[in-house]
Amino acid sequence: MNQHNIQYFLTAVEEQSFSRTARKYFVSQAAVTQQIASIEKELQTVLFIRKNNGIEVTEAGLYFYEKIKKLLEEYREISGNLRRFREEKPETLLIGVSTLQEYEWLIPCLKKFSETDKRTGFQVRAGSPGQLRDMLKNGKLSFFLSDNPIFAEEDGLEALPAYCTGISIIAGTGSPLFDKEEIGIEDLKGIPLILAEAERRDTEWCDFEFYRFCRSAGFVPEVSGHAASFLEAVILADEGKGVVVYMEDISGRYRESPFRKIRQLKVSVCMQKFLIHRRKEENPDLLRLLKYLSGAERSHQKIGRADLKSDFGVLWKEALKQEDGSYSRRLLDDTAEIDFWHRFMEKKSIYRQDPWAVRMSGVVTELIRDMRPESILEIGPGWGNYTMDLASICEEMYCLDLSPDVLDYIKLWAKKLNKPEIRTILSKWEDYEEDRTYDIIFAYNCFYRMLHLRECLEKMNRMAGKLCIIGMGLGEVENYYREMEKALQVRLAYDKKDYIYFINILYQMGIDANIQIIPLSKDITFQTWEQVVQYGTSCLYERQAEMNSHGPEIENILKKYFLRKRDGSYHYRYDYRGTLIYWKPAG
Structure with missing residues (x-):
């Protein structure tokens, strides 16, 4: 019991x-x-x-x-x-750090916090992120700092944003970057790179995070190795083995020399540090400190709050562009978007929740359930992956979409499934204006047409009463594409949309949002090899030209990843992540 x-x-x-x-x-x-x-x-x-x-x-x-x-x-x-x-009883909180920069950021913040809260004590523990995660899960740590929100995948853990940092580059005399005063992400294309301090980090995450930055610039980095320490990194750079990359700003910590230069990389997105803690934490002293460190009780000019120079709303607009620098017709033309969904929904004869959405919907409803919302507004519901579950935990469910076909489908299947009546709003979110609030506003994978993202997020923040939840799917470039690019020098059409823009725009709005990253996978079956080739070459920028030039080589690469089954079909497992970003509306 x-x-x-x-x-x-x-x-x-x-x-x-x-x-x-x-x-x-x-x-x-x-x-x-x-x-x-x-x-x-x-x-x-x-x-x-x-x-x-x-x-x-x-x-x-x-x-x-x-x-x-x-x-x-x-x-x-x-x-x-x-x-x-x-x-x-006076409380002593145990805090974990894995880098010197985290420690140097943390200590002044704790001293500032102690000026108003003298009863809480602190002890700082050092260790690798993996060690700190295990200590937290075993109750031997209150929270720890990390640049890896994937730790929030672990049951019972959550990530809060702490501060932003930069990415540093060490270039030796033999490097083509040695004489450059400013180094941009695009300057790293085609240069052997070494990721530093691998022993203190989750190497797989470090690779993933760095690949994400490079992908936003339109290329896959050439990572030739890892360095376990600053000394090893310097030796490798001096020997001409590659340019060293640090996933934090070390420019103020180490001195340059005649043989090497240290530069902060100019990137369009922010390297975010997070506070990893137990999700259902009830310790009032710890909750107060987490709230303070995440910036909710400080002005942005006080210690620990980065002054982000980039306008991430502008950068988001760039990320929405196609490879040729233009916007898609569906983004610019409402009629094209309505026609697309009309054709798509004509093929939907039954309602079935996508397998990957079952897990994501469970996480979303768990976030909301205890709030007992009276009203929920879902923006861009698609074919209702989340709608039916959300309708079951509120009194009034609303769906907003530009497509009448989408809204008709949602209403039809809500009735067939004996769900509460769903109210529909035929509109774009950008055009929707109503003098009311909804307890919860939810939007997932519907941002591909929101050109003015900051204004859209501001409206959500203004019209939500209890919680805003947004998110999108996030996947690495598949390994077969990386192999094609490296072996055949094909050009890929990358999807540059990324959840990190949400975090940074909200940060610049003065909102420190929570983030959860949920591991997902899709098992895809193809009945014919022609379907495999069509799927496995869909991200080639000039598909037909590349197939004409490298068709046999491309198909040989695909055969390594798409496994043929006894019945003659082909199987592929795609691992990716779902991201949820949520915050309580701020005035």
Whole structure:
């Protein structure tokens, strides 16, 4: 037994109904029935008599109700008294760091925090990110700093933004970058690169993060190795083995010499540091410190808040452009977008939630459920991957979209699935104006037409009452494309949209958002080899020309990754990530 199923039991007795109990807690009736059945099994006693027109409490059920309700009230009283004891005892928080820069940022912040909160003590622990994560999970750490929000994938962990830093470059005398005063991300194309301090980081994440930066500039970096320390990095640079890349700003920490130059890389996106902590943390001292460090109680000019020079709204507009520098017709022309969805929805004869969306929807509803929202607005619902689940946990569900076909499909299947009525709004989010608020505003994978992203996020922040949730899918460039690019020098058409623009625009709006990154995968089956080739070459910038020049070589590369099954079909597993960014509306 636990507090949840006991509370279901108490409410079922008081309401004389399993269905009303389910509605009260925004869960299914089957969930309530299952929880109460588990209590009956544990007690080996029937608590309710199930009838066609409802339920009836047994004599044993009434006895258990009176006793357990009294015990629960006493437990809550004891818990509250113990909490007061804890609050009277000075708290020592244990904080983990893995780099000198994190430590140098943290200590002045803690001193500033201690000026107003003298009762909380601090101890700092050093270790690799992996070691710190294990300490946090085992209760030996309060939180730690990391540039890796993937740690938030671990059950029960969450990432809050802390501060932004830069990326540093070490170039030796033999490097073509040695004499450059300013080095941009595009200058790294075609140059052997060494990622530094691999022993102190999650190497796979470091590679992923750096690839993401380079992909935003339209190329795949040539990473030739890793250096475990600054000394090893300097030696490799001096020997001409490559240009060293540090995924943080070290320009103020190490001196240059006649043999090497240290420069901060000019990039269009921010290298973000995060506070990794337990998601359902209840320690009031720790929560207060996390709120302070994430910037909610400080002005942006105070210590630890980066002054981002780039306008990330402008950079987002650049990221939406195609390889030739133009915007797609669907982005610019509302009619083209409406026509696309008309043709797409004509093929949707049934409703089926995508397998990857099942997990994402579970994370979203878990974030929202305890808020007991009366109203939810979903922007760009598509074919309803999230809509039906969201409609089940609120009283009023709204969907906004430019396509009448999308909205008609959502209403039709909500009715067929016996979901609460869904109200629809035929509009673009950019054009929508209404003098009202919604408890929750949710938008996922619908930003490909939002050219003025900051204005769209400001409107969400203004019209949400309790929580804003946004996000998108995020995948690395598939390995077969990297192999094609390296071996055949093909040109790829990269998707440059990235969740990091959301984080940085919100940061510049004065909003410190939470982030969760959820690992996902798709198992894709192709019936013919022609379908494989069509799929596996779709990101080639000049597909037909590349196939004419390198067709056999491209197909040989694809054969390494797309596995043929006994029935003659082909299988491919695509691993990627779903990102959720959420924040409480700020005034």
